[in-house]
Amino acid sequence: MFFQRLAQRAQLLSQKSSFVVLLEFFRADLKVRDHNSKLGIMWSFLGPLALLGIMFFVFRRGFGRDIANYPFYLLIGIVLINFFLVATRYGMVLLGSYRNFTLNSTVPRELFFVSNVMIHGYKLMVELLLCI
Numbered sequence: 001m002f003f004q005r006l007a008q009r010a011q012l013l014s015q016k017s018s019f020v021v022l023l024e025f026f027r028a029d030l031k032v033r034d035h036n037s038k039l040g041i042m043w044s045f046l047g048p049l050a051l052l053g054i055m056f057f058v059f060r061r062g063f064g065r066d067i068a069n070y071p072f073y074l075l076i077g078i079v080l081i082n083f084f085l086v087a088t089r090y091g092m093v094l095l096g097s098y099r100n101f102t103l104n105s106t107v108p109r110e111l112f113f114v115s116n117v118m119i120h121g122y123k124l125m126v127e128l129l130l131c132i
Contacts, residue, residue, distance in 0.1 A: 012108050021107055025115035033119060044123065045130070048078050072131070079127045087120040 012018060033040075052075050056064070064070035094112050102109045 009108065009110060013110055013114065018108055018111060022111050022115055022118075025111060026118050029115055029119045030122070045127065048075070048082055048127065051078050075131055076128075079124065079131060083120055083124040083127075087117055090120070091116050 013022075052071065055074055055078070056071055059074075060070065064074070067073065091113055094116055098112050101107075102112060
């Protein structure tokens with residue numbers, strides 16, 4: 001029964017109308033996430049770099065001494081952990097902030113979470129490309 005309901009919800013998400021709404025949520029969240037400013041976008045990249053600098057200087061003698069390309073591995077780890085933390089935090093905020101909208105609309109509830117993960121997945125891909 002659980003898997004039937006899950007398959008029904010997945011089929012509902014795969015409809016064209018759901019995809020259009022998902023793209024609109026994605027565009028709106030992308031503009032709102034960094035307050036549509038260059039400083040907000042820059043800060044989302046400077047935060048992990050600042051954390052990299054601090055962690056590199058603190059742990060370079062104990063952990064990074066014998067590891068080749070230690071700063072690169074540290075940066076990749078920071079980016080991946082940051083993705084998980086931020087996506088989870090914003091997902092929990094969605095539960096509270098969009099409560100009335102999700103309960104009183106015909107839009108599938110899963111679209112909010114999928115668009116949230118898409119935003120952070122997009123940022124993750126950009127950060128990983130910058131790391132490479």
